[in-house]
Amino acid sequence: MSFNKKIQTLENKYNLSPEDFNFNRRKLNKELLTTEEFDIVVVGGGIVGSSLANHASKMGLKVALLEASHFGSGTSSRSSKLIHGGLRYLEQLDFKLVFESLKERNLLLKHNKHFVKKLDFVFPIYKNDRVPKWKMSLGFWIYDCLSLFKNSKHIFLNKNTTIKKYPNLQTKNLQGAFVYTDAQMNDVKITRSHLLSSHTQGAILSNYSEVKKINSEQNTEHNSEQSQNTEQNTEQNTEQNTEQNTDKEINKIQVYDKLLDQNFSISAKHVLLSLGPWTDIVGQKLFSNWKPLLSxxxxxHLYIKKDRFFCKEAMVISSDKDGRIIFIIPSQGNTLIGTTESKFNQDPSFVKTEQEDIKYLLDQVNKFFTNLNLESKDCISYFSGVRPLINSTNKLDSKKSRDHLINLVSKNVSAVVGGKFTTHRKMSEDIINHIFKVNKNINQNLSQNQNPNQNLSQNLSQNQNQNQNQNQNQNPHILPNVDCEDNLISAANFSIQKGMCFYLSDFFEYHTSLNMKTNLTKDLLLSVENLFKNKYSWSQNELEKQRQSLEKYFKDCGIKII
Incomplete structure (x- = not known):
């Protein structure tokens, strides 16, 4: 029986439609995970892992994806919500990264119009800035060139025009402002679209599934010559390891089901670790010879009430404290401010926004806008994420590369580190090429009818167009305002039936945008709580655990219940 036929048979057994992505789907997927042999098992359900699963499944490969928490719950959901080339990397002369990022930005703007929109940015220039006006002008010209002039060209506004258009800006030493265009996006929805697209293509996905062990007969010393040039690094690893990876060895992956408190195992020809900031923590548990890859x-970031501070266009300011660029972005009718940058040496699971982070951002914004006087009470909410930067000696965090690295860390096991949200499509393409080179057994099973270099952005766009044609009351991708009871209940029903959502905290953090918009009411909270309780038949004890987890999330993010 073919794999697709098995899925259809099990869907009948569990009374599922092909679109269902719920608790019964998870049971079906677990049955397949324990009985099938997969070409690739992706460990990590963030933007890179989900993009890879989408890419590989569309190529006809048998793919499984395991996520230890909820899909997209790590760094992928805690970004600045921007798709951009990265102006600051020009100062580091990293033209390759900026060119690649701008190319990916243009692809996403073309093929992902539902979730990626053009956005104008205003960058005021002052006489005493660390980077002088002439150098900024040169940088913007290079930025336009590297985008191949496929975007709106930057312009410069003189001092009088700048003051007229933006009267609240600090005018002392103001020289004018540059205006340029990048893009804004919804990180959670893009990640989810990749996941749902891979699901419709036959990928087997399971959240709250933690990898505990990978059995491999032979380990290879990895990371001996670390390189931030992915293609070069892949070629080096290929030459060293192709011969030893042409056999039929199958990895056995031991997995702990956190939802059901059960252990199970999966068979895979190749394992790809896409763990973001958790890479070294998990890698050291799985491999005794693991060497740290990340810094x-x-x-x-902060969300500020619209009535206290709102800009129609995004603003970019340069911190007078450390020179870091801070974005002020219109978002969901309010204002998003970020980001800070500081070293982080803890488990990323416990990252949270401290008062010093809030003070830093508010102080910097207040310096650039007259009579603004923002205070912490003006925040609707706040959030923090952890960037997985490639480890490099004697570099400040803000100067470390956002390029990505793919390493063969053990026999038929690879890891991807670094990168940025903007380049996730290119990263997944590079990963596939890497796997084909180091594991010939995978390449032999590639469907002859599939194009390995097909446009993943276009595929995602097609999936989003299909979503747009579905019933609007059933699809939270297109619910315009999830801020009243009817829409919130629709979103909750969808997250349970088609989002594999099992926790109240996951629903409010990853399936709504209420934390970006307004404070929650007790009545709205109770309505969702009752829905989840009835759907999953929670005991009073389980309900209390869910409440405690939700309260912790609200507290950590500064969300108030009214």
Missing amino acids: LSKGS
Whole structure:
């Protein structure tokens, strides 16, 4: 029986439609995970892992994806919500990264119009800035060139025009402002679209599934010559390891089901670790010879009430404290401010926004806008994430590369580190090429009818167009305002039936945008709580655990219940 036929048979057994992505789907997936042999098992359900699963499944490969928490719950959901080339990398002369990022930005703007929108940015220039006006002008010209002039060209506004358009800006030493265009996006929805697209292509996905052990007969010393040039590094690893990876060895992956408190195992020809800031923590548990690959950096953001501070266009300011660029972005009718950058040496699971992070951002914004006087009470909420920067000696966090690295860490096991949200499509393409080179057994099973270099952005766009045609009351991708009871209940029903959502805290953090918009009411909270309780038949004890987890999330993010 073919794999697709098995899925259809099990769907009948569990009374599922092909679109269902719920608790019964998870049971079906677990049955397949324990009985099938997969070409690739992706460990990590963030933007890179989900993009890879989408890419590989569309190529006809048998793919499984395991996520230890909820899909997209790590760094992928805690970004600045921007798709951009990265102006600051020009100062580091990292033209390759900026060119690649701008190319990916243009692809995403073309093929992902539902979730990626053009956004104008205003960058005021002052006489005493660390980077002078002439150098900024040169940088913007290079930025336009590297985008191949496929975007709106930057312009410069003189001092009088700048003051007229933005009267609240600090005018002392103001020289004018540059205006340029990048893009804004919804990180959670892009990640989820990749996941749902891979699901419709036959990928087997399971959240709250933690990898405990990978059995491999032979380990290879990894990371001996670390390189931030992915293609070069892949070629080096290929030459060293191709011969030893042409056999039929199958990895056995031991997994702990955190939802059901059960252990199970999976068979895979190749394992790809896409763990973001958790890479070294998990890698050291799985491999005795693991060498650290990452330097972690924490970034914090604030949501500010619209009536206290709102800009129609995004603003970019340069901190007078450390020179870091801070974005002020219109978002969901309010204002998003970020980000900070500081070293982080803890488990990324416990990252949270501290008062010093809030003070830093508010102080910097207040310096650039007259009579603004923002205070912490003006925050709707805040969040922090951890950037997985490639480890490099004697570099400040803000100067470390955002390029990505793919290493063969053990026989038929690879890891991807670094990168940025903007380049996730290119990263997944590079990973596939790497796997084909180091594991010939995978390449032999590639469907002859599939194009390995197909446009993943276009595939994602097609999936989103299909979503747009579905019933609007059933699809939270297109619920315009999840801020009243009817829409919130619709979103909750969808997250349970088609989002594999099992926790109240996951629902409010990853399946709504209420934390970006307004404070929650007790009535709205109770309505969702009752829905989850009835759907999953929670005991009073389980309900209390769910409440405690939700209260902790609200507290850590500064969300108030009214």
